[in-house]
Amino acid sequence: xxxxxxxxxxxxxxARTGVIHTPRGEIRTPAFMPVGTAGTVKAMLPQSVRExxxxxxxxxxxxxxxxxxAERIARLGGLHKFMDWQRPILTDSGGFQVMSLxxxxxxxxxxxxxxSHIDGHAExxxxxxxxxxxxxxxxxxxxxxxxxxxxxxxxxxxxKSLAMSMRWARRSRDAFNLQADEERSGRACFGIVxxxxxxxxxxxxxxxxxxxxxxxxxxxxxxxGEPQAAMFxxxxxxxxxxxxxxxxxxxxxxxxxxxxGAVLRGIDMxxxxxxxxxxxxxxxxxxxxxxxxxNARHADxxxxxxxxxxxxxxxxxxxxxxxxxxxxxEIIASMLLTWHNLTFYQDLMSGLRDxxxxxxxxxxxxxxxxxxxxxxxx
Amino acid sequence: xxxxxxxxxxxxxxARTGVIHTPRGEIRTPAFMPVGTAGTVKAMLPQSVRExxxxxxxxxxxxxxxxxxAERIARLGGLHKFMDWQRPILTDSGGFQVMSLxxxxxxxxxxxxxxSHIDGHAExxxxxxxxxxxxxxxxxxxxxxxxxxxxxxxxxxxxKSLAMSMRWARRSRDAFNLQADEERSGRACFGIVxxxxxxxxxxxxxxxxxxxxxxxxxxxxxxxGEPQAAMFxxxxxxxxxxxxxxxxxxxxxxxxxxxxGAVLRGIDMxxxxxxxxxxxxxxxxxxxxxxxxxNARHADxxxxxxxxxxxxxxxxxxxxxxxxxxxxxEIIASMLLTWHNLTFYQDLMSGLRDxxxxxxxxxxxxxxxxxxxxxxxx
Numbered sequence: 001x002x003x004x005x006x007x008x009x010x011x012x013x014x015a016r017t018g019v020i021h022t023p024r025g026e027i028r029t030p031a032f033m034p035v036g037t038a039g040t041v042k043a044m045l046p047q048s049v050r051e052x053x054x055x056x057x058x059x060x061x062x063x064x065x066x067x068x069x070a071e072r073i074a075r076l077g078g079l080h081k082f083m084d085w086q087r088p089i090l091t092d093s094g095g096f097q098v099m100s101l102x103x104x105x106x107x108x109x110x111x112x113x114x115x116s117h118i119d120g121h122a123e124x125x126x127x128x129x130x131x132x133x134x135x136x137x138x139x140x141x142x143x144x145x146x147x148x149x150x151x152x153x154x155x156x157x158x159x160k161s162l163a164m165s166m167r168w169a170r171r172s173r174d175a176f177n178l179q180a181d182e183e184r185s186g187r188a189c190f191g192i193v194x195x196x197x198x199x200x201x202x203x204x205x206x207x208x209x210x211x212x213x214x215x216x217x218x219x220x221x222x223x224x225g226e227p228q229a230a231m232f233x234x235x236x237x238x239x240x241x242x243x244x245x246x247x248x249x250x251x252x253x254x255x256x257x258x259x260x261g262a263v264l265r266g267i268d269m270x271x272x273x274x275x276x277x278x279x280x281x282x283x284x285x286x287x288x289x290x291x292x293x294x295n296a297r298h299a300d301x302x303x304x305x306x307x308x309x310x311x312x313x314x315x316x317x318x319x320x321x322x323x324x325x326x327x328x329x330e331i332i333a334s335m336l337l338t339w340h341n342l343t344f345y346q347d348l349m350s351g352l353r354d355x356x357x358x359x360x361x362x363x364x365x366x367x368x369x370x371x372x373x374x375x376x377x378x
Numbered sequence: 379x380x381x382x383x384x385x386x387x388x389x390x391x392x393a394r395t396g397v398i399h400t401p402r403g404e405i406r407t408p409a410f411m412p413v414g415t416a417g418t419v420k421a422m423l424p425q426s427v428r429e430x431x432x433x434x435x436x437x438x439x440x441x442x443x444x445x446x447x448a449e450r451i452a453r454l455g456g457l458h459k460f461m462d463w464q465r466p467i468l469t470d471s472g473g474f475q476v477m478s479l480x481x482x483x484x485x486x487x488x489x490x491x492x493x494s495h496i497d498g499h500a501e502x503x504x505x506x507x508x509x510x511x512x513x514x515x516x517x518x519x520x521x522x523x524x525x526x527x528x529x530x531x532x533x534x535x536x537x538k539s540l541a542m543s544m545r546w547a548r549r550s551r552d553a554f555n556l557q558a559d560e561e562r563s564g565r566a567c568f569g570i571v572x573x574x575x576x577x578x579x580x581x582x583x584x585x586x587x588x589x590x591x592x593x594x595x596x597x598x599x600x601x602x603g604e605p606q607a608a609m610f611x612x613x614x615x616x617x618x619x620x621x622x623x624x625x626x627x628x629x630x631x632x633x634x635x636x637x638x639g640a641v642l643r644g645i646d647m648x649x650x651x652x653x654x655x656x657x658x659x660x661x662x663x664x665x666x667x668x669x670x671x672x673n674a675r676h677a678d679x680x681x682x683x684x685x686x687x688x689x690x691x692x693x694x695x696x697x698x699x700x701x702x703x704x705x706x707x708e709i710i711a712s713m714l715l716t717w718h719n720l721t722f723y724q725d726l727m728s729g730l731r732d733x734x735x736x737x738x739x740x741x742x743x744x745x746x747x748x749x750x751x752x753x754x755x756x
Contacts (some may be wrong), residue, residue, distance in 0.1 A: 039702060043709040045690060068677065068702045076680050076698050084694040299446065302454050312423060316462040320454050324417060324446045331421040334709055 004140075004188040004215055006247050006268075010357045014239065014266040017356040020247055022140050023186035024080070025087045027055040029247060029268040030352050032259070032345045033090060035276060038063045039073075039083040042276050043334040044342070046085045052311070052339065053346030056088040056140075058271045061133050062097030066116045066123065070136040078138030090141035090190075090271070092251070093130040093172070096220075099148050107147065109164065127171035131189075135179050141188045143218065144172035151196065151224055158196040165194045166208045173212045188215035190249060196221060197230050199237035206241035216247040219267070223252045232261050239266040256285060256348055260368055263352050264361070275341035280334040282326045284313075285344040289372050293337065298323040311343040312336060382518075382566040382593055384625050384646075388735045392617065392644040395734040398625055400518050401564035402458070403465045405433040407625065407646040408734075410637070410727045411468060412720055413654060416441045417451075417461040420654050421712040422720070424463045430689070430717065431724030434466040434518075436649045439511050440475035444494045444501065448514040456516030468519035468568075468649070470629070471508040471550070474598075477526050485525065487542065505549035509567075513557050519566045521596065522550035529574065529602055536574040543572045544586045551590045566593035568627060574599060575608050577615035584619035594625040597645070601630045610639050617644040634663060634726055638746055641730050642739065653719035658712040660704045662691075663722040667750050671715065676701040689721040690714060 006029075008018040020027040034041045034049055036057040041049045049057060059079055064070060073082050080086055095112075098105060102114035102123075111126030127145040134142040146165040149157060169191050176189040191209035195201030209217060219238055222231045235250070242248050249269035250262050259270055275285060282294040286306045291298075293305070301319035309315075313322060313336035325333035355364035384407075386396040398405040412419045412427055414435040419427045427435060437457055442448060451460050458464055473490075476483060480492035480501075489504030508523040524543040527535060547569050554567040569587035573579030587595060597616055600609045613628070620626050627647035628640050637648055653663060660672040664684045669676075671683070679697040687693075691700060691714035703711035733742035 038706045038708060040708050040710045045710065045713065067706060072678060075678065076696060082699055300450060300453065318454060321460055328416045328445060330416060330418045331709060331712055332418045332423065335423065335713070
């Protein structure tokens with residue numbers, strides 16, 4: 001039986017590089033997980049997602065439970081088969097999206113009642129149901145249900161919310177442990193550290209989760225609008241309280257420099273809609289910063305977006321073409337720039353992994369910051 | 379120097395199969411040309427278009443002259459480089475779209491003044507300008523500018539319009555002949571037969587065009603809402619008046635059974651937005667007829683769209699998945715079904731070519747009709 005296992009290969013300061021072994025394949029860390037919300041990484045075929053270098057994608061429990069439904073996906077053979085992605089999938093618990101997308105939420109100790117943002121029908125999500133849905137999807141890494149209080153909030157509010165999230169985490173873990181052996185085999189359950197930007201609450205949360213025991217530890221409740229410095233500070237107060245032998249996952253992050261800074265502080269896994277969503281909006285990530293291809297200055301530019309990039313947008317087309325297809329609202333515009341941005345993100349992760357492994361992360365970060373500082377914004 | 383040349387390989391009744399030789403590659407006929415209106419076959423990368431089996435794509439002069447502009451494309455190295463399609467491109471003259479999309483048209487003997495449907499700016503298209511634009515784009519097969527009168531119309535209206543279209547055809551051919559030798563080398567100019575559904579006018583038009591001499595002959599003004607029987611009857615009254623040694627192109631056609639019927643009547647080339655546009659709308663073409671994937675009956679169907687099809691939509695996904703991504707309005711839905719429909723169209727053309735070559739077109743048509751008649755509409 002292939003177990004879920006994190007192998008640490010090297011460290012450089014607080015930064016780490018390693019491999020997460022799963023029955024569906026290896027995940028090289030630090031890893032960026034493209035977001036495949038509704039069973040598709042938007043504007044990409046699964047083989048193209050793999051070509052960018054992704055080892056794992058993320059699926060959203062909230063979206064999939066509403067449409068097409070977890071039981072339906074299970075009947076159809078699970079999410080991997082459904083979306084034709086045979087490598088690992090991490091699913092969130094649905095909690096964050098319930099708070100941000102649904103209406104008429106009512107949160108109690110038992111769980112959360114809400115109305116679907118698609119058709120308004122009543123739904124219920126509890127720690128037990130969140131784990132059941134993730135089991136039905138066939139998720140390789142399942143996240144506990146937690147409450148995500150809106151920020152800014154009083155410490156007493158965060159503290160109260162955290163206490164319930166920890167009770168929910170235990171119920172989630174218990175529910176995961178009750179999954180049949182043959183289903184659970186090789187699958188992981190991750191806890192989520194909450195506590196806002198309060199170091200004492202973060203520490204309390206990290207320690208509580210370790211009492212229950214998880215296969216990996218996520219840092220939640222960040223990247224919700226706070227300054228980058230606050231996020232980094234919170235990581236510095238949190239990551240040292242996480243076990244070194246398990247993966248550390250920073251949820252919903254982020255911009256390239258957020259990722260670099262978080263890797264420096266010991267984070268191993270990331271997910272974010274930024275490369276895909278920005279791609280659909282004409283914004284390209286490059287080593288020299290971001291470029292808005294809708295800008296008229298690109299209309300006559302025969303140069304590629306990034307001459308060193310290996311993606312089809314850069315190998316086959318000019319900036320003038322990319323500008324044209326965005327202005328014309330052609331689907332190929334979203335396809336090409338999503339592909340480019342995901343390639344950039346994966347190449348960034350690859351660069352970070354190699355730098356940590358080679359003990360030259362400081363050099364990499366200097367190069368990364370220098371290239372961006374040396375060019376004007378476009 | 380590679381000349382533009384049509385090689386007839388075999389006939390079966392009025393039907394023909396052959397090869398159009400061009401410096402940019404061979405076009406196997408009967409050929410279906412996917413429509414790449416604004417420099418992209420919508421929702422497809424160019425390498426994927428090629429994978430479906432397309433030897434040539436069509437570009438729309440009207441759209442490209444308005445955005446990004448013919449002179450700009452010329453400065454950027456031509457349309458082939460711009461859209462990264464290195465094989466042959468046929469461009470229409472813009473006439474049809476001027477009539478159907480622009481506003482405030484004023485048609486005179488000299489040409490047509492109109493306002494852009496994008497931003498309202500004033501534009502002018504004459505036979506000479508239409509050929510200049512197609513030269514700037516670098517088109518391999520350039521179409522004469524003609525007038526497309528709205529149908530139904532009195533015979534006298536059609537006759538008057540036809541007379542001007544023939545004068546415009548001569549001016550177009552003259553303008554093409556004045557293109558510099560190194561630019562014109564291996565490129566073709568096609569005339570367009572008009573005349574509504576009047577056999578005598580169609581014959582007169584076909585004969586007039588041959589006086590000027592063209593590299594190929596198109597049948598225009600059909601597929602504008604007339605019954606299929608009228609279209610076939612018009613072809614029967616027109617194609618016999620075209621030279622057998624040149625390609626015959628039926629513009630803007632059509633549904634699979636339109637194409638089969640037109641091949642039976644001696645047509646070699648087709649273009650139509652139907653497979654791409656229908657694909658974006660959830661309609662799939664199959665040998666058993668069309669299938670609407672938005673229909674709720676597919677929501678739980680684990681079967682592929684067409685188990686025999688070689689496209690990614692059919693090889694990698696279930697009908698349930700395709701239904702889900704259409705309901706969720708995901709970009710992958712358009713990507714997959716466009717790919718499928720273009721694959722179906724190219725496989726249909728391949729089947730027709732093989733059947734004509736093997737002298738068994740009747741058998742093929744019986745099979746084609748039988749499979750469709752044997753199944754209920756979905």
